[in-house]
Amino acid sequence: MHRSRLYGLFIDTPAPDADAAGAFWSGVFGPPAVPEPHEPEFRMLAGAVPGLALGVQSIGPSDAPRYHIDIETDDVDAETARLTTLGAVEINRWLDCHTLRAPGGHLLCVIPVHSDRTLFDAEARTWP
Amino acid sequence: MHRSRLYGLFIDTPAPDADAAGAFWSGVFGPPAVPEPHEPEFRMLAGAVPGLALGVQSIGPSDAPRYHIDIETDDVDAETARLTTLGAVEINRWLDCHTLRAPGGHLLCVIPVHSDRTLFDAEARTWP
Numbered sequence: 001m002h003r004s005r006l007y008g009l010f011i012d013t014p015a016p017d018a019d020a021a022g023a024f025w026s027g028v029f030g031p032p033a034v035p036e037p038h039e040p041e042f043r044m045l046a047g048a049v050p051g052l053a054l055g056v057q058s059i060g061p062s063d064a065p066r067y068h069i070d071i072e073t074d075d076v077d078a079e080t081a082r083l084t085t086l087g088a089v090e091i092n093r094w095l096d097c098h099t100l101r102a103p104g105g106h107l108l109c110v111i112p113v114h115s116d117r118t119l120f121d122a123e124a125r126t127w128p
Numbered sequence: 129m130h131r132s133r134l135y136g137l138f139i140d141t142p143a144p145d146a147d148a149a150g151a152f153w154s155g156v157f158g159p160p161a162v163p164e165p166h167e168p169e170f171r172m173l174a175g176a177v178p179g180l181a182l183g184v185q186s187i188g189p190s191d192a193p194r195y196h197i198d199i200e201t202d203d204v205d206a207e208t209a210r211l212t213t214l215g216a217v218e219i220n221r222w223l224d225c226h227t228l229r230a231p232g233g234h235l236l237c238v239i240p241v242h243s244d245r246t247l248f249d250a251e252a253r254t255w256p
Contacts, residue, residue: 006157006177009137009197013232020215021232027214028199028236029134030253049134050251051178056232065233067195069137071156086155087148104141104149104184105193108156123178125158 002075002082003124007114008053010042012066018043018058025056051119068107072114074124080110082127130203130210131252135242136181138170140194146171146186153184179247196235200242202252208238210255 013021022033022043029048033056036042044055053070073079080098084090088108092099098110113120141149150161150171157176161184164170172183181198201207208226212218216236220227226238241248 006180009195011230011232011234013234017232021230021234024215024231028211028230049180052134052180067137067197067234069195083156087152102139102149102156103152104139104145106139106141106149106195 001126001128002073002078003120003126004071004073004079004110005115005120005124006052007070007072007111008055009049010054010068010070011056012059012063012068013056014063014065015058015061017065018056022056025054029054051123053114066107068109070109070111070114072111072120072124074113074120076110076112078127083108083110129254129256130201130206131248131254132199132201132207132238133243133248133252134180135198135200135239136183137177138182138196138198139184140187140191140196141184142191142193143186143189145193146184150184153182157182179243179251181242194235196237198237198239198242200239200248200252202241202248204238204240206255211236211238 026033031045031048033043033045041058042055048054087103088100091101096112100108154161159173159176161171161173169186170183176182215231216228219229224240228236
C-alpha cells in the first residue's frame, strides 16, 4: 500500500517572462512570489491556496508556457508505476522527481512528500 | 470591495482524447469523472481534492492540451478589472465567464461564485 495527493500547481513560464509572471500571480493571489533558496527557478507563493503549493517555475526561453501539477507520495516508485499502469508515460527523471505525460498530453510530476506530514496524512488517498 | 479565490483546475483535452483523459484522471485521484448535466463537455471529479474543483474539459480536436484555472468571485466585473490592471488580457467572454491570458501566456477564467458559500466565505481573499 502507498498514499498520494495533489501537492501543487506550477505556472511554468519562459525565463524572460518569469519575473513578470511572479509579480502577476502574486497580485492575483496575495502572497509575494519568493524564490526557493536552493531552487531559484521556483518562485513560491506561500499560503496562496490552503493545502496547495503554488508557484511560478522559470523554464527555457523557447519552451511554451504551461501549467503542471505535482503529485506527492510516500512511495515514488509505486506511485509512478501506478500512474504508468493507468496510461501515463514517463518522459524524464531528475533525482526523486518523475515527470509523466498523461493520456491527452498533460504534464504531471511524482515527487516525495513535500507537505507538512499532518496535511499529507489527513488528505492523501491510499492505493492497494 | 470584492472577494475571490481559486475555484478549480481544469484539464482541457482535445475531444478525441477526452474519454481516455477522464478515465486516467479518475484513476489518479479516485472519484469517477462525471459529465456535468448541462455542460457535458466538463467531466467533474467530485471530491478529488478538498476545496478545489477538478475536471476534464473536452476542447476542440485541433486545440493543444492544456490546464486552465478558474477564479471565482462575488463581483466578476471588479475581479476582471483587477486582473487586467495586473496585466492580464481578456481574450473571450461567454455569459458570466471571462477568459484571460496572464503575462507569460497562461489561461485563467473569472467566474461567479460556484463553490458552497461557506467555503467561499472562509477562503476567499478581500480586495479593495
